[in-house]
Amino acid sequence: MKLAKIMKTMFAVVALLTVYSTPLLAEDFLGLPVVPGSEVVDRAETHLDMKTAMSHDEVVDFYNEVLKDFKDIKALDRDDNTQITDHSNLKWHSITVSKEKLEGKTTVVIKKDSWSWIFGTLILRYIGVFAVIMMLFICMSITGAVISRSINRLEAKKAAAGSGTQEQEMVAVALAAAKDSERRKS
Amino acid sequence: MSIYDILDTLWGIVDTTGIPTFGWKYLVMWVVGGGFMYLAIAKKYEPLLLLPIGFGIFIVNFPLVPLMGHSHGHDQLLQIFYHYGLEWEVIPCVIFLGLGAMTDFGPLIANPKALLIGAGAQLGVFITFTGTVIAGFTLKEAASVSIIGGADGPTTVYLTQHLAPQLLGPNALAAYSYMAMVPLLQPPIIRLLTTKKERLIKMRQLRPVSQTEKIFFPIVAVTIIALLVPSVIPLLGMFMFGNLMKESGVVERLTGTAEGALMNIVTIFLGLSVGATMHAEKFLTWKPLLIFGLGLVDFAVCTVGGILTAKIMNFFIKTKINPIIGAAGVSAVPMAARVCQTEGQKYDPSNNLLMHALGPNLAGVIGSAAAAGMFISMFD
Numbered sequence: 001m002k003l004a005k006i007m008k009t010m011f012a013v014v015a016l017l018t019v020y021s022t023p024l025l026a027e028d029f030l031g032l033p034v035v036p037g038s039e040v041v042d043r044a045e046t047h048l049d050m051k052t053a054m055s056h057d058e059v060v061d062f063y064n065e066v067l068k069d070f071k072d073i074k075a076l077d078r079d080d081n082t083q084i085t086d087h088s089n090l091k092w093h094s095i096t097v098s099k100e101k102l103e104g105k106t107t108v109v110i111k112k113d114s115w116s117w118i119f120g121t122l123i124l125r126y127i128g129v130f131a132v133i134m135m136l137f138i139c140m141s142i143t144g145a146v147i148s149r150s151i152n153r154l155e156a157k158k159a160a161a162g163s164g165t166q167e168q169e170m171v172a173v174a175l176a177a178a179k180d181s182e183r184r185k186s
Numbered sequence: 187m188s189i190y191d192i193l194d195t196l197w198g199i200v201d202t203t204g205i206p207t208f209g210w211k212y213l214v215m216w217v218v219g220g221g222f223m224y225l226a227i228a229k230k231y232e233p234l235l236l237l238p239i240g241f242g243i244f245i246v247n248f249p250l251v252p253l254m255g256h257s258h259g260h261d262q263l264l265q266i267f268y269h270y271g272l273e274w275e276v277i278p279c280v281i282f283l284g285l286g287a288m289t290d291f292g293p294l295i296a297n298p299k300a301l302l303i304g305a306g307a308q309l310g311v312f313i314t315f316t317g318t319v320i321a322g323f324t325l326k327e328a329a330s331v332s333i334i335g336g337a338d339g340p341t342t343v344y345l346t347q348h349l350a351p352q353l354l355g356p357n358a359l360a361a362y363s364y365m366a367m368v369p370l371l372q373p374p375i376i377r378l379l380t381t382k383k384e385r386l387i388k389m390r391q392l393r394p395v396s397q398t399e400k401i402f403f404p405i406v407a408v409t410i411i412a413l414l415v416p417s418v419i420p421l422l423g424m425f426m427f428g429n430l431m432k433e434s435g436v437v438e439r440l441t442g443t444a445e446g447a448l449m450n451i452v453t454i455f456l457g458l459s460v461g462a463t464m465h466a467e468k469f470l471t472w473k474p475l476l477i478f479g480l481g482l483v484d485f486a487v488c489t490v491g492g493i494l495t496a497k498i499m500n501f502f503i504k505t506k507i508n509p510i511i512g513a514a515g516v517s518a519v520p521m522a523a524r525v526c527q528t529e530g531q532k533y534d535p536s537n538n539l540l541m542h543a544l545g546p547n548l549a550g551v552i553g554s555a556a557a558a559g560m561f562i563s564m565f566d
Contacts, residue, residue, distance in 0.1 A: 134302075143399070
């Protein structure tokens, strides 16, 4: 009976140790698993650089499988790499998987979620709003100037046609041009 | 029939009523819905929207009402409005069509500098984004909450539906509430940020704008916006098309329908659908309350952004702008422009700022849509 009790206790302790040590044994970075069999090139608090013999597609498939249950994950396919970005509140911000192999290996970089990225993108986008508005402003000013000039000329021509001589017509057009330039100055 | 059968039948009848499952949360939502109906009826704050929204909140907050669910394999009444109107992003675009048909861009065309105020007023949108992320929202949710400050209902609905549909009810409600409260919220900020001398600035009368310029404006605007922020073309494309119909003067019947009957129909569907998303179980959590708080800060910072932009512009231009009109850089057309007029006349009754304020006001519509486009491109 005693032996059975000891055996039971030992089994419980071993089971608990197994359960709680598993996450510690599985290598990860900010909650993301490291590519199996990869070589860590640089590991800091903000980023993890690694190299792997797996191809670009295999690495992307690996992370797609890992992240399949997460919402707000966006994958961006670029010319030289694929960037998987998190738009929720996870600890990591992006995984960049290179397409070209360096020394026969694919480079994978995981970056920590950072305020610098959020501030950077917000400032750029705020400037972007100004850029859109400035383009509209410039186009409106040009269109406005062209249209009002042509309207003034037309009106001047009509007025001159009413009065008769070519000389008077030239004077009317010159007056219209002066009026237009005054308007633009104001 | 035995006594047990009678009791059983009676219990069956009682069970199909809402009484056994009625709870305090429904009562709270009645108060919320009632509050909006009160603001609309008694205070006349944005009654066209707050009345249907308030009634929508009220009517869905009864147990067992078949309005926002599915039964017998099809959607229930308000769910149909919500699904086809909002989930399909139809209603905000049709509202913009009607708004375009009502809008005169003359003040903006006469003074294109006003566009910069509209862009400056988006400051709050980007600042609130940061605050919303700190408060624990996801980036998509943060974008949808921060657009509230732009005080543009259809843009808020469009962006929220696109990025965070789960927040549609509180976001739309916050946006329309703050739009309705522009006359209460903006004057203290205007007084705080401007000196008496600045408030007395009289602006030169705007030049007359030819019909040809007004016809060209929507075409030029669509070209620029479609090239630079294509994601908001469903909204601004409809807005400009409505305006082109109006200014061309050749489709009066269509213009009349867009600004009248069509606009009224979609406003009813919009109000009811938005109100119907506010079920007690979803609304009575920390998020909607936080959204109302953040929305208020957002709206205030957007007003500040508009006024400061006008003040900064005054350093560089010869003919000074009255910085009061900066407050109109948030959309809320034409309410924000009217507030500027009233504020200006408090200090000089002969100072007419209405037409000058309409420029930044319309620029705010374009600016907030551009900001929404920037957010959509961030996530799509």
